[in-house]
Amino acid sequence: MLHIHNSLSNCKEPFHPISAGEVRLYVCGMTVYDFCHIGHARVMVVFDVVVRYLKSLGFNVTYVRNITDIDDKIIHRAAENGESISTLTERFSIAMQEDALRLGVIPPDIEPRATDSILIIQAMIERLLATGHAYQAANKDIYYDVSRFASYGKLSGKQIADLRAGARVDVMEAKDDPLDFVLWKTAKPGEPAWESPWGAGRPGWHIECSAMSTTALGNHFDIHGGGADLQFPHHENEIAQSEAATGEPFVNYWMHNGFVRVDDEKMSKSLGNFFTVREVLKHYSPEALRFFIVASHYRSPLNYSNQNLDTARAALTRFYTALHGLPATGELITSDYTTRFHAAMNDDFNTPEALAVCFDLTREINRARNEDKTQALQLAGELRYLGGLLGFLQADPEQFLQGSASALDESSTEATLTATAIQTAIANREAARKAKDFKGADRIRDELKRQGIILEDRPGGATTWRRE
């Protein structure tokens, strides 16, 4: 039985979908004005694992992840760059999708954009005005009236009174209450704008997710996810908007992933301490980055460091070394390892524990490979299957082991030996060994090692190689 930690109750709860056999899931995607950083990668990978696992349990999953392509930062950045908003957002939407693809993230079923959703956003604002949950201020902006939504704060565990006490006063705002938030912003001269009953303007940030999620998934759906920083106010506001506009409960399970940190500080665009996905992928394989993310529980903080990425790479080498020479047989036979894996994943997607099972299975494969090849093949198939549920171990082991970890780093590719050159060196060493010229043989091996090539003499007499 799958249990999910629900931010609404702050407890693990048994998961029951609204419609048997179906899961409808919405995740807040990114605002496209810059490249994805590791924090974005984490959201994408975490929910990719959630989706893969839900599917493996037999659920028919509808996964929606939006793209925010209009907001103040986008407007500023486009102005800074001297490019149009659509050029900027198109560029970074494509970059984001490329990054996701390289990380092995299965694309969402629906990827709505705010600017394609203006009409449904306006329709939702109309309903909120009609039911008295929103008002037009003196400056023509439309605001949500938080005081009209009794359960405001239920997701973030905040009391309206506490929020008011700590609210920062912004004299420029025309709100009735500092907690009210904008649904429709009147355009200033030169700003992008859409016509509306309330004048030309653009949607506020929160309303787009309410409009897009309920349009794609219905007024009431199963899971809504995103980074922990969105819990308040973004998700709190989404609940307020959606439930006021539809009169129905909005979401049953809220999932929030923890942050990526650098030196124990949150990685974020505003702090400027972020590493972009493409930057990291110059030095590490996408699979290593994915392993690094999955090796921590999704709600825990994740500290970014080269050392942790190196560990991830070493772990993958161990897996692929075990899989090497044990090709897929086509038939999947599962064992107790799969049972244990499921028990871990059923416990709020406990991927570190699931990985521990994979490591145990790996040891079993290594034990079996020389004694019982049939069993080894079977276990290898099981490992590939379980790895697939986490989105890795699907590559050809030889390719993984012989592909340079930094193959994407242009500066290092030119110095890399070709496979043919390595084979030649191995043949020369073999000849030296046959002639008992171990000094000569070792010289060749040391030379290869110096260039990042590790030789392994197999029991049968064959020599295999891999890159460090």
Place this chain on the structure above:
RNA sequence: GGCUGAGUGGCAGAGUGGUUAUGCAGCAGCCUGCAAAGCUGUGGACGUCGGUUCGAUUCCGGCCUCAGCCUCCA
């Protein structure tokens, strides 16, 4: 200040009221011409002070430290 969450062995990171997490690194053995890989064994831990208990790293309370949210942010 309010509200969350966290403090585990050299590092990363799960978990549990009494019995092996797991990976990397270390040590020893097997294997090897020597290595590498692999296997076997092994050392090393639960912020702090109290309480509950036959027994707590695990439950409860105080304290200390850290992070996050309360403002754009995944």
